Amino acid sequence: MSDLPAPPPPPSAPPERFPAGRLVLGLVIVAIGIGALLQVTDVTTRAWRVVLPGALIAVGLGLVVAGMRSGRSQGGLIVLGLVLTVILAIAAAVDIPLEGGVGDRLERPATFDRVRAEYHLAVGQLTLDLTRLTGYGPVPRHVTARVGIGRLVLVVPAGILVDVRGHAGVGDVTIFGRSESGIDVDNASRPPSGASVVLSLDLSVGVGQVEVRRG
Amino acid sequence: MNRTAVAFGAFFVLAGVAFLLDRLGVWDLRSRYLLPVLLITLGVAILLGGRPRERS
Numbered sequence: 001m002s003d004l005p006a007p008p009p010p011p012s013a014p015p016e017r018f019p020a021g022r023l024v025l026g027l028v029i030v031a032i033g034i035g036a037l038l039q040v041t042d043v044t045t046r047a048w049r050v051v052l053p054g055a056l057i058a059v060g061l062g063l064v065v066a067g068m069r070s071g072r073s074q075g076g077l078i079v080l081g082l083v084l085t086v087i088l089a090i091a092a093a094v095d096i097p098l099e100g101g102v103g104d105r106l107e108r109p110a111t112f113d114r115v116r117a118e119y120h121l122a123v124g125q126l127t128l129d130l131t132r133l134t135g136y137g138p139v140p141r142h143v144t145a146r147v148g149i150g151r152l153v154l155v156v157p158a159g160i161l162v163d164v165r166g167h168a169g170v171g172d173v174t175i176f177g178r179s180e181s182g183i184d185v186d187n188a189s190r191p192p193s194g195a196s197v198v199l200s201l202d203l204s205v206g207v208g209q210v211e212v213r214r215g
Numbered sequence: 216m217n218r219t220a221v222a223f224g225a226f227f228v229l230a231g232v233a234f235l236l237d238r239l240g241v242w243d244l245r246s247r248y249l250l251p252v253l254l255i256t257l258g259v260a261i262l263l264g265g266r267p268r269e270r271s
Contacts, residue, residue: 053231055231056227058231062224063223063224064224073219089234092237
């Protein structure tokens with residue numbers, strides 16, 4: 001028999017690390033990149049509707065999987081999830097559309113047929129100048145314009161009847177010189193009943209100003 | 216198992232689905248209800264995620 005001590009047991013392999021943080025962060029960045037690419041190539045601006053909520057769901061699933069597989073702290077993912085939750089909660093509370101791009105945009109349709117049903121801008125100033133319009137149709141055209149954060153300016157031609165409703169989550173709404181301001185602000189200019197309305201306009205900003213004036 | 220991570224993860228998944236439905240116009244999140252519901256859900260997530268005390 002040998003007096004040599006028994007060899008020590010081999011060190012146990014370190015617990016497998018599940019790279020949830022890196023995996024989810026990579027997925028979130030890829031998703032945001034795809035959303036940005038779709039926007040700059042004018043394929044669609046509506047991808048933002050699903051990108052940020054999808055990123056939050058991905059973070060949540062990553063946390064659940066990582067939490068069940070290991071006891072390691074996932075502080076980075078929790079912070080990322082909280083940041084996304086706050087952004088989406090603010091966007092939902094003041095109704096900020098996260099679509100339509102960023103910057104200043106001027107829309108000046110020349111004919112009634114070229115007026116789109118919807119205009120969207122995420123951040124910046126959107127000016128919708130309708131003073132060059134010709135060829136009004138017999139049926140009033142309904143137009144919706146929304147700006148997330150910034151300013152929405154609508155210039156309507158003199159001499160036509162319009163039905164305007166303006167809303168601001170936070171900010172002010174000025175319609176033909178009459179202004180309302182504060183939180184969850186509504187303002188409107190309704191024509192007399194029975195009048196032949198040419199345009200029916202539904203305007204809103206999340207945070208900022210809505211201004212409607214005659215050109 | 217990290218119960219805190221699982222609880223926060225479940226909260227984020229539910230919140231993400233709610234925001235997604237709101238963005239797609241399926242469900243309208245009312246701003247006056249949003250903050251209280253978020254606070255309640257976050258509080259429940261923290262309560263469920265708390266580690267039980269070990270007996271000495």
